[in-house]
Amino acid sequence: MGVEILKQNKVHPFIIKKCSTWLIKLNSNILIVKNRRAALDLSQKVRVLCWVMTQPQHLKSRTQHIRATWGKRCNIVLYMSSEASDFPTVGLNVLEGRSQLYWKTIRAFQHIHMHHLDDADWFLKADDDTFVVLENLRYGLSKHNTEEPLYFGRRFTPFVAQGYMSGGAGYVLSKEALRRFVKGFADGLCTHNTEIEDIGLGKCMETMKVQLGDSRDVLGRQTFHPYPPNNYLPRQLPRPRPWYLLYEHYHPVEGPGCCSDLAISFHYIDAVQMHTLEYYTYRLRPFGYKYRFNPGERSENRNNN
């Protein structure tokens, strides 16, 4: 706009050039400061407690890699196991094994509700082979109110009428959702009626009237992923839905449109992939590249208009 004024007043082109570059620099500097501040603010405004479902045999092979990568980005991180240890893990009063997973989930949330309800705003559950990008989770949650009964993740359709969130991809409960889950068990409205933790929790959420949120980005691309990126990204010829996309609530997309730039999670991630994703997300970058997807800028424009 400043340049238009200068042009109208027939200011010398050299001066116009100088002023416009100064303006561009000024604007970009403001945007940078705004974005950095935004990122810092978010970690204070949107506090996330992460709990990782693990077991003693996995601490060395899996969980230590979470501790070395994304675990430290949570406001609070709790590694939930059947036994307490110096890892540090929290010992829940459960046995180990696939059949115990829902018990672990129930006990974990009860523990968190008892000890940490006021320490965070949102409560994330992840497996010990899930990779999570906390900054993108906070960004997604920032538009929502934690006092409402909401839960977010990768929405699946069968088994529960309103649907449920995939356990492996990770799901996050609002404070109110956590209260209702614990209350459900306290009042006997929710029981241990299945061994499958994500279906069990989904059924309890339905009973307690907690809503399923839509975690897709503004272009409709998924952010939580129950499988690794190479299941979704490589281009495919048109084909019937592969088995791992059969439960999808939203119509699945294969190829580059599968996944948001601001992805939140991937699952079935082994140790090497965990560090690889850390490298891709936080370190490796193309110098000077202007990203195609800039939601921050778009919302800036929306606010200004």
Added chain:
Amino acid sequence: MRWRAGETDSRTDTTFLLFSGCVYGNECDVVASKCEHSSVLLKGLQSSMMSEGSSFMKGMILGGIFCLVMAFFETFNSGTHSEGREHLHHHLKPVSKDELQKLSESQMSDWTLQVRVYCLIMVTPKLLVHWATANDTWSKHCDKSVFYTSESSKALEAIDLQEQDEWARLRKAIKHAYENAGDLRWFFVARPTTYAIIENLKYLVLDKDPSQPFYIGHTEKSGELDYVEYDSGIVLSYEAMRRLIEIFKDEDRCPERGHALWKTPEEKQLATCLKYTGVFAENGEDAQGKGLFNKKSVSSLISDSMGQNPADVVEACCSDMAITFGGMSPSQIQVLMYGVYRLRPYGHDFHDSLTFLPPNDSDND
């Protein structure tokens, strides 16, 4: 051996023996001339030391010792032939962030124009899947990318050089690229099994003058020869290309078809030809000294780092501004594209002084 005074050997014998001693030294061309002068001195010595059967041995030993001593001194003196070794940047790093911030807008736009890249991708029908992947992914980030093939394929477009010999094919491709460069001044040669982040290549050469000879990549040593490894990509400036085209005409020093019984790999032949023109290989690395050109895959490098640096895997592994990786499958490359150009944490912005726009005809970046 008995040394007897008074007997003289023929002059020709001693001179020949001193020369033969020189064969043991490395720097013989220059040292031989020095040997000639010193032979006059030694002849005098010889005449006083002579003995019949042992004159051969004495000559050999004296000549050998003398030449070794001369060669030893030669490496300390900076004579005319070691000018190449004084080439200041065997390790080539990108311009520093501070330097970048000091520059003016017009200099920035000059550099953005100057740093455009012509990619030569050397394919064969055997590598069709990798060829298709390169065509679909990183090659779109080159300002101009041309695929040069040994024989044509119906599936994909390329310049058919109709040449099975890899070195001859590379020569033809280089000639074609130089003639069709337009105003592009930087050249990147790779096989489709290599994955490249062209923006980071531009960052590395941003402040380098392409009218100077540059030959950059991951350097390896083979005896005396420093060469750039083909598998991790080769970067050449316009001047280096020009000198190559010239030396290609010299069938003795840079033959098109090798005369040796065994085939020298093209990467070494290239290095040898360039060396004759005074161009030497330089290792591309970042400000911390981490190599930017890799022939291994990301997961392989991460895996190595987990073994060697378990406390700090990612930090110790690879550069943030890495340029190439190798040995990755097409689906791994598509994940890598997403990882490089899309996946990132909200709020982490980099104020890079230059801007490179996404290509028009691609997604997943």
